[in-house]
Amino acid sequence: MCNTLKSYHIHIQTNMVTLTPSLLFVVAFLYTFVVVYGQFSIFGKIELPPRVTGPESAAFRGLVLTEGPFTTVIDGRILRWLGPSIGFVDFEYTTPTRNKQLCDGTTDPDMGPICGRPMALSFNPITGLLYIADAYFGLLVVGPNGGLATQLAGGFKFATGVDVDLITGNVYFTDASLTYELRNTTKSGFLADSTGRLLRYNPLTRDLSVVLSGLSGGGGPAVSVDGTFVLVPEINARRISKYWLAGPKANQLELLINTTGNPNKIKRAGRLGEFWVAVSVGLYPPTPFFTPQGVRFNSNGVVLQIVSFATQFFNKTISLVQEQNGKLYVGSRLTNFIGVYSS
Template sequence: MASLQLQPSMHFNLFVFLCVFGTFVSGQFTNFNKLVLPQGVTGPESAAFGPLGTGPFTTVADGRILKWQGPTIGFVDFAYTSPRRTKQVCDGTRDPNMGPICGRPLALSFNPVTGLLYIADGFFGLLFVGPTGGLATQLAGGFKFLVGVEVDLLTRNVYFSDASLTYDIRDTTKPGFVPDSTGRLLRYNPHTRQVSVLLSGLSGGGGPAISKNRTFVLVPELTGKRILKYWLVGPKANTAELFLNIGGNPNKIKRAGRFGEFWVAVSTGFIPPAPLIVSQGIRFNSNGVVLQTVSFAKEFVNKTISLVQENNGKLYVGSRFTDFIGVYSN
């Protein structure tokens, strides 16, 4: 396991320079639409597109994974993570205490070659489900609060993250909640079926993302307000360094439509609490240079976001606190 000894970086200075001199590209993705969840359902925290662009698939608060079937049909049931789940008890629930019964999937990642959908569930760990959906199969359990997942299409290794060793999703809404720094980046090897701890001592969780050339993994620290780079190959293999400081709380990272670029969902004013939460998507390249910011403050008023997923030139934005996925286009 790598120790978290961050090396000096020029990326923060460059980030500050861009902020001060206002060189962000903004004002794009101004057209807004909603993919509305079924009545009474909330919490589309994550989304993913399947082989041939099907979907999006999304996770919701009542433990299901839903699939978008177009504006005429809308979202339909696709998969679930808990073997104890029943539609009568769980459908439409917003009670986080029902998570151990109904499940709470929080992140998705497709392998388009195999058609398998990998799932990080806050209560049931790392799972996968096949192209026909249904009850997911658990690959690894015993975690407190899994929040992110990413599959390597070549090696089929699965990188995933947990937010804490001490608290789960139910604790985050309790009065006086204080986040800790016990988060981890982990890797599941499908050949050995073993889980390895790559990084520990992370300040809050978020969704990791593998670089296009598979040389490193980016890991957000939600409460640490930064993104780390964990090297997979080369002279720095198995070490981590500071990649980018973020002015707000970064959540899931996803690869952008352009080679070597990423999007991260950022909510400013979330932790520590502020009177107003402002959410935005930040696009950056593999060198940590910020290329664009897009504000979602108008449509996600005082709400945190967890995901900015680009697909076919559109941005799909997910939040734990809405009953829709926001779709932004030019």
């Protein structure tokens, strides 16, 4: 196992350009810099089974004919949606210590080390393998038929996000802290730190390396379709950075966006080079009310669209905005359903 730390440098670049009226028109026409508000105004939801809560993350299997969503829940399971006539069924669990009688339906945060708490999912579309970030059991993988997952890397305090590089097959995942666990975050007097990390696991060599350290909070990374960079959110610092994996800027980190709220998991959007991030305004520093939003942006850090989920997720934080087949799937650890928004 390789634990060599790479330095964490943020380079902020500012380009001054004089825009004439004609150039402004061309820029607006070609790149649509005007932020789009609204759309995705039709709301539906996929209910979880009785007593089950916390769809923190979701994923879909397949490139053309997709299956899912698959979702993580508080009681330690990953569930698979088989349509309205069947609903959700058990698909995977992350620890052999999990007992269905003890764990199914539990919301006790102290049961996480026994039952597991998967936080994020990412399929490798070529192999069909599902990679899981579990808050207590680190990085795991499970085959197409589900069941007990295999631990690939453990010993982490608080794994929060995962994404597969579609080009290399490498798996990037985040742990939020070296000092606190998920269950500590709900305790009075909790203080976040800046000891989070981005890690890389190579399935071929089984090497694990630390790519970035000193991150402020977790969330979930997203690798670009061409594998040239990975985006890394920092919940508490309210920013998204771009770490270059290939090309002339390889191994460099750049600040991409300073967000108005706390960014959680990032997911690739439907259009090439675009992404969605779940943002909760007012989470940290804490305010009396939260405003959940989905923010769509491009690889240059230009915000293209903001969708408010304040009506259906009133005063709740969200962790996921996943675009699939023209719909937005919204996840929160505080609900018993996955929100589905369409236009």
